[in-house]
Amino acid sequence: MGFILGTLCLTALAATSAAQDQLAVTQISTQTPDAQFQVDGEWFTGSALFSWPAGSKHILSIAPVEYMEPAFKTRYLLGPWISSNGPVAPPSNQVVVTADPAIASYTAQLTVQYDVSLRFYPCSSQVSLPPGTVWVDSVAYKCDADIWVDAGASVSVQATPSTGYIFIGWQQGSNLPGIYSVTVNGPTFIFPEFVPARAVTLTTSPDGFELLADRAPVRSPTTLDWGWNTSHTVGATPLQRDNHGVLWLFQSWSDGGDMIHAYQVAPLSSPASLTAQFVPAVGMTLLTNPPGLALVVDGTNQTSPVNAYWAAGSTHTIAAPPSQTDYS
Numbered sequence: 371m372g373f374i375l376g377t378l379c380l381t382a383l384a385a386t387s388a389a390q391d392q393l394a395v396t397q398i399s400t401q402t403p404d405a406q407f408q409v410d411g412e413w414f415t416g417s418a419l420f421s422w423p424a425g426s427k428h429i430l431s432i433a434p435v436e437y438m439e440p441a442f443k444t445r446y447l448l449g450p451w452i453s454s455n456g457p458v459a460p461p462s463n464q465v466v467v468t469a470d471p472a473i474a475s476y477t478a479q480l481t482v483q484y485d486v487s488l489r490f491y492p493c494s495s496q497v498s499l500p501p502g503t504v505w506v507d508s509v510a511y512k513c514d515a516d517i518w519v520d521a522g523a524s525v526s527v528q529a530t531p532s533t534g535y536i537f538i539g540w541q542q543g544s545n546l547p548g549i550y551s552v553t554v555n556g557p558t559f560i561f562p563e564f565v566p567a568r569a570v571t572l573t574t575s576p577d578g579f580e581l582l583a584d585r586a587p588v589r590s591p592t593t594l595d596w597g598w599n600t601s602h603t604v605g606a607t608p609l610q611r612d613n614h615g616v617l618w619l620f621q622s623w624s625d626g627g628d629m630i631h632a633y634q635v636a637p638l639s640s641p642a643s644l645t646a647q648f649v650p651a652v653g654m655t656l657l658t659n660p661p662g663l664a665l666v667v668d669g670t671n672q673t674s675p676v677n678a679y680w681a682a683g684s685t686h687t688i689a690a691p692p693s694q695t696d697y698s
Contacts, residue, residue: 392424394469400432400478405446407432407478422469431464432478443487443557445518449479482521484554489514490562501564502531519554526551529562536567536597565597569641570633572604574648579610579618581646582630590646598637605630606646609679619651619681650682663694 398409399417406415408431422428430451438444451458451465454474458465467476491500493513500512505528509517519525528549529537540546541561552558572581574590581588582605588594596602606629608620620629624645627633633644656665658674665672666689680686 392471393421394424394426394471394473396420396422396469396473397475398430398477399475400446401480402446402482404438405432405436405478405480424469424471426469428467428469429464430467430476430478434463441557443485445483445485447481447483449481452477452479483518484521484557486517486519486525486554487514487557487559488517488562489559490564499532501535501566502529502537502562504529504560504562506560519558522553522555524551524553527560527562529564531564531567534567535564536595536600538563538565538597538600565600566637566639567595567597568635568638570594570596570635571641571643573643573645574606575645576612576618576648578612579646579648580607582606593641596635598635600635601632602635603630604633604644606648609651610648617651617653617679618648619679621647621649621681623647651679652682654678654680656688658690660696663690663696665690 397417397419398407398414400407403416406413408414408429409418409420410428420428432448434448436446438446448463450461453467453476455472458467458476467473486506488504488506488511490502490504491513495513502512504511505526506515506517507525511517517525526549529540531537537548540550541563542559552560571591571593572583572588574581577590579590581590581592582603583592583594584602585605587607604623604627606620606623608629610618610620612618623629623631624643624647625633636642654677656667656674656676656678658665661674663674665674665676666687667676667678668686
């Protein structure tokens with residue numbers, strides 16, 4: 371009986387010794403190749419392979435948030451540690467694992483985020499009202515901000531000027547609309563441009579005629595808020611009737627510009643005005659006998675009949691070449 375018991379004890383000891391000699395080959399890694407982590411207090415980057423005695427304990431650690439160079443505009447947020455057999459519980463940036471030949475790997479799940487740098491008004495300068503409000507995904511920002519967004523996400527941006535300012539566009543893209551969306555595939559900069567506004571009143575003499583402001587029709591008088599140092603196109607419809615049916619002809623602008631010309635807004639807070647002068651128009655028809663012959667009207671070659679509208683009292687030159695061929 372004692373012999374049998376001794377044999378059993380020897381067999382059990384041999385099995386225990388074999389289990390202790392077994393190694394667990396385990397890969398420790400992160401989802402991104404440049405993230406750092408620690409294994410038993412030693413630093414590694416990206417991935418590392420270990421041969422541990424089965425049953426041994428080890429500490430895996432990674433920062434909950436890691437900011438990456440250059441400029442630290444990219445960061446990694448830790449999700450759970452995942453083993454080849456599933457999530458490691460409890461979820462934490464630091465976990466204790468047991469070496470097991472049945473578990474081939476542990477991976478730190480990471481969420482990649484990029485910085486959306488909003489730059490238009492330093493927060494330290496808020497001694498007065500900001501020039502505007504910028505909405506990023508429906509969140510209002512009144513000064514510079516760094517907004518962290520998941521890689522590949524789409525964000526919408528919109529700018530609203532404060533009273534006394536106008537929004538003139540996005541510095542990062544002159545053709546971008548006032549509201550637009552951007553897909554964040556890397557660090558992103560947003561530069562809304564606000565400038566002080568100046569009230570510019572467009573009038574006509576006599577009053578009430580149609581004008582063009584940036585090629586859009588407006589009725590005189592009209593006041594527009596235009597930004598300092600911005601350029602705008604002003605124009606006039608050359609021939610118009612007043613409320614009594616009388617014809618009027620455009621004559622000049624108060625700034626001396628052409629009928630359609632660029633107007634530069636001076637950087638002043640005082641209101642400005644610009645007036646288009648109209649004069650009574652006289653309709654004139656010039657004929658030849660036989661019809662269809664050439665005429666020279668104010669130095670321009672034309673073919674009769676010529677219909678023209680001239681300012682009342684103005685002087686014009688009309689000539690007919692003395693020798694012509696009638697091709698009719």
